[in-house]
Amino acid sequence: MYSDNEEEKAVSRNVLYIALYVGLTLISPFMPYLSEELFQRLPPRTTNQPPSICVTPYPEPEEYDVFLDEEVDEKFKFGQKVISEVRSAKAKYDIPHKVKIDLTLQSESADTRATLESLIQDIATLSIASNIKVSTENPKGSVPTPVNADTVAWMKLQGLVNLGKCQEKIQKRIADAEDRLKTLESEMAKPSYDKVPEDVRARNDTKKLDLLAELEQSKDAIKQLEAMETE
Template sequence: MPFITEELYQRLPRMSDKDPPSICVATYPDTEECPWRNLEIEAEVDFVQKIIHLVRSARSDYNLPNKTKTEELVCGFSDDETSASLKKYQSALSTLSYCSKMEVSTSPPKGCVILTVSDKCEVHLLLKGLIEPAKEMLKLQKKQDQLQQQLNKLKQAMSAPDYEVKVPQEVRQTNSEKLNQTEGELLRLESAMTTLKSME
């Protein structure tokens, strides 16, 4: 990155002889000098990244390799603004989510897993024909058992009478984060298993 940045800097036109000879010794630009920040675009990209993360997590839950392309149908949006924003990033969404195509639709086909993005949008990921429901169900049940054991151990450790006194604050915080993460994973697995049952 430093080499690319320096190369780009050297190709910029010089406004005067007083311009720094290298980006390494240039002052960091302030907002008055470079008022180019666009909060609207940042919010849009954050939203798109959230969708990509959800789709990739779902693909991982169902053990889909990257070379197996799915159809990603984004629907359930409640306003035209969200729809327009999604259409703008269709290419990026399909590429980074390993999907053959991405459409903004209000009528998804059967055999989709539903991923809730926000109160204004949900993603329908078409899995029918790409997975073997019975085989994947066994894998998810095994993973569910492992996660449940981890959750039980954590809860047992955190419910000890002297937990708040003997366990350092950093460890308690880490355990709390692990607990929330494990519970979240279990909820995702339950949702995935429900979808698999509907495909049998």
């Protein structure tokens, strides 16, 4: 909305208008007065637009099938996970939410890197990052935050936090991950595990990979912090 690209601004306005229009019609039966007040403030887009939300047809799912894009949805869900992990990490390291950070997103997968590149502005805005890049290399002066088994978000902490306290928190995270991994492996080792539904076993396999990746990355974070202390 604040860019100099008029086409992008027009798309943003149209998306916002549709979201407001449909959202207001959806809540109209439950919040008639508020929805009517806001509806009247929306500028009409067509000459035959209903004069009141009371006589506006209720939205039907098939009307909006054209907006469904599962691939885009999955990509943005992935972006949301990155943002969530970064914001959680800032809280763990006692970094105030509004403090901007340098962020490096790392993945060995070319497809994942392409997805991250396409979402880089959204991630930067919602995670409050002043500088963000996608790379395959470990940046100096940063600690990793696991997103999944394939992706790591590296946050530059030098000058922002107490490195000693950060090490303590990461050690606690390692201990917690080791406990969860031990519990999961114990469940998977039971003789009756073969009777567990296939989809549950598949989820457990993914959890195990994520926990192993988290442990490896957390231990690497300790090494990174130790290296920072000697710089």
